[in-house]
Amino acid sequence: MKLKYIVICTTLLTIVGNAQEKQIKKGNALFDNFIYQEAIASYEELIAKGYSNEDVYKNLGNANYFNANYEAAAGWFEKLVSLDNTTLDAEYFYKYAQSLKSLKKYKESDDWMRKFETAKSQDNRGRIFGKSEDYLSKIKENSGRYTIKSSSINSTASDFAPSFNGSQLVFSTARDSGITSKNIHQWTGKAFLNLYEATINNHENLTELTPLSKKLNKKTHESSTVFTKDGKTMYFTRNNSENGAFSRDEQGVSRLKIYKASLINNTWDNIIELPFNSDSYSVAHPTLSPDESKLYFASDMPGTLGASDIFMVNINDDGTYSTPINLGPKVNTEARETFPFISSSNKLYFASDGHPGLGGLDIFALDLNNLDNGVVLNVGAPVNSEEDDFTFIINESTRKGYFASNRKDGLGSDDIYSFVENTPLNFSCITILRGIVKDEKTSEFLPDTRLTVINAEGETVIQGVSDSNGNFTLEGDCTKGDYTIVAAKTDYNETTFNFTNSGESELNNLNISLKSSLDEAETGDDLAKKLNLEKIYFDFDKANIRRDAQAVLEKVVTYLKQYPNTNIQIGSHTDARGNDNYNLALSNRRAKATLQYLITQGIDENRLSAQGFGETNLTNNCDNTTKCSEEEHQLNRRSVFLVIK
Known part of the structure; x- marks a missing residue:
């Protein structure tokens, strides 16, 4: 019976082990093919059965991080960094620090950023953080300048990437894209994105919501548009496609490309790829300079500093394009810089999780008129939050605009918010x-x-x-x-x-x-004369240090700190009025009060001594037999400072 029991248990363990191995392979395959939602479910099923290891925690953290589920990502990264006997790439420190911000755990986030900065001292993100550890106070200074509200066009699906086209607002949405698996994107588990437009009426409300033409909206993602001022040309983003359908490269990635379309007889037609697109990297999220001579975009093309950078090309007079130029480390970091927008005054707004922010993607701004000397500014709350905030646009004439966010109080996974900028951002360099x-x-x-x-x-x-x-x-x-x-x-x-x-x-x-301008005093010198001090005076029958006396004593404190080997004796005196014994006791109290004041200012009490002399050393003839004014009597109520070492 015992042998039979052992055989049965061994068989069960083998079956369980094989099942786990299959589950791990399934999860890894899903993750490697960017099918993140299903990968998360597969890994979580393993965790529920009691299985876990470093790779599972990494992939669960990454899958949630890439899907902007930062709170969940923080939980898995916490388990990952808590493992013993493991050597982690410092990039996980960074992702954990970013994820902690979604929980508003900024102190813990900063602690992990310091570890990241130490581990990757040459990383631009670490250097930026090290120079601005007070980033929260700077963000607070820029906060409160906007009034925001959720847009009426939002759906329970993803809505983002607004752009102006005259009186129309064009945006990207996953609504009404179909229910078959061909219309579901496996990265997010949500429907493919299409382009819609809405009319901005006189009351700034959005009405007449309609999809753009089927020539633009295919069985792919379409998003991030920009239009020329005359409304005849548009640039937009679309996934790699084959015969109008979503396609991937050999690595399983569907790259993004920028397309150009022309308005011909009120129809968007003549849709062409831009020449700097590639099947081996993404080019996305176009925006135009105010004079429409430059096109800015995000890409991970060769020469990119991080996950994605902001680039620029010149649009030549003959319609050709220059070689893409990276905007450099002032803007770009080793993380994500994306969704650029150029305002009419040539201000660059972009989303980043590489510059210090409140969490996820934050919106930043830079004056391109002063690119070399300008400062990248976080636009602050309430536009920015602990979640992803991105695709910011503004009409600088009306100070009104739109942006998108996946913050928790939204209707869908991403929502569009309108705003009014009550106080412009200060771009002064x-x-x-x-x-x-x-x-x-x-x-x-x-x-x-x-x-x-x-x-x-x-x-x-x-x-x-x-x-x-x-x-x-x-x-x-x-x-x-x-x-x-x-x-x-x-x-x-x-x-x-x-x-x-x-x-x-x-x-x-x-x-x-x-360097002190005061010469060192010698033993027997009176500091009052050496420092050209006014005398320390007291009120009649009082021992407290007056305010005017404090100003004089500060000079004594300064001298004693400059010459730490100098010891002094404080001698206090009274006027002649009153009983001799009483005056002696009063002067002692005054001497001790002066000594205590110097101690409170950081002078070691071992360097100080105090003695009261009563009325024995008058500075004038105002003794008990002479009638004197109050001012004359006050000259005798004083303290002196004698150097004894």
Whole structure:
């Protein structure tokens, strides 16, 4: 019986093992062929049966990440990074950090970004993060400028990629695309995309929703349109196709291409591929410059820095196109930069998950009139959220526009939102200077240091003051050139610090050291005379430190910090009025009050001693026999500082 039981168990384990192997192969095959929704279901079935390993966690995380299911992706990436004895590509740190933002876990996300930055120090995403770890505060500064609302054209399917065509709004949607498997995209498990248009009426409402012609809408994805101002030419995105049907390459990928169509007798016709398309990479999401001489788009063609970059081609007078030009690392990162839009004033808006944002794809902007020195700006909430936000367009005359998002309160998987821009984004090119001012000898932080930035022509371009910890943050224009910071502080020699701005948006770690202008006192010197201090006065019959006295004592504090080996004795005095013994006790209280104040300002109490002298050392003739004014008596209520070491 025992032997039989063992044989049965072994057989069952073999059957279970074989079943798991088949399930794994099935899931991997689905994943490798970009059939992500079915791959997720297959892997999750394995997990439910108690099976898991590193590759399953990777593929589940990636499949959800690529489908913008960031919350689910975060869960699988968390399991992945928690595995023992595994060496992960740092790209998973990045994806985990991005996914955590969908849960608004920004602190944890930043922690993983620091790990990513350490592991891939040359990655542009890490460098951008390292220079702007305060990105949330910057995003907050740009937030609240838009009023948004969900569009009336949204469906329970995916709706996105709005574009203007005169009084029409053209967009891409997966609605009403059929129910047969041929019309279902296996990556997302949703229907193929078609192009629709709606009329923008006088009240900015969208009406008369209709699909574009069947010459444009095939059994493929169509999306991302742009129209010339005369409405006679359009560019749009479509999947690779064969005889009008969806097709894949040898790797199982259906690439994206940009097509051009002409309006002939009110019909879109003469549909042609652009010459820089390819069957081996994608070219998508066209937009035109204000003068229509340039076409911008997203691609993963050779020369791309990341998953997709923004490129540009010149449209020649004869209708031909130049070689595509990558917009470079100012715009593009090793992640996704996509869905560009150029406004009438030549501002580039684009979606990215490579620049610091709130989560998923965020919308960013850059002034192309100042591409070299400009700053990439996150447009802020409520346009941006912790989910994917993309396909932003704006009419700068009306300050109104549209964008798409898959945020949780939407009607479908992607929804179109209209907005009003109440406050324009500030595109002024700035460079932020950050640094610290210290004492050259003691390395003490120096607050209230006056800082003046002067350009090569001798013009003052920025002014500021260091804070209580010696730190400074100065904002000025980003004009390239050589600059000088002039640092000035009372009791210190004026110092200059030279630097070069090559057009960076931020310059950090500018460390400035100041040298004291005060000579070191000798034993027996009175600091009051040495530093040319006003006397420390007290109110009648009081021992508290007055506000005017605090200003004088700050100079004593500064001196003692500059010369940490100097010890002093605080001597306090009273006027002659009152009992001698009482005055002696009062002066002792005043001396101790002065000592305690210096201690609160960071001076070691072992360097200080205090003694009251009562009325024994008057500075004038105002004794008990002489009638004096209040002002004359006050001259005797004082503290002095004698150097004893």
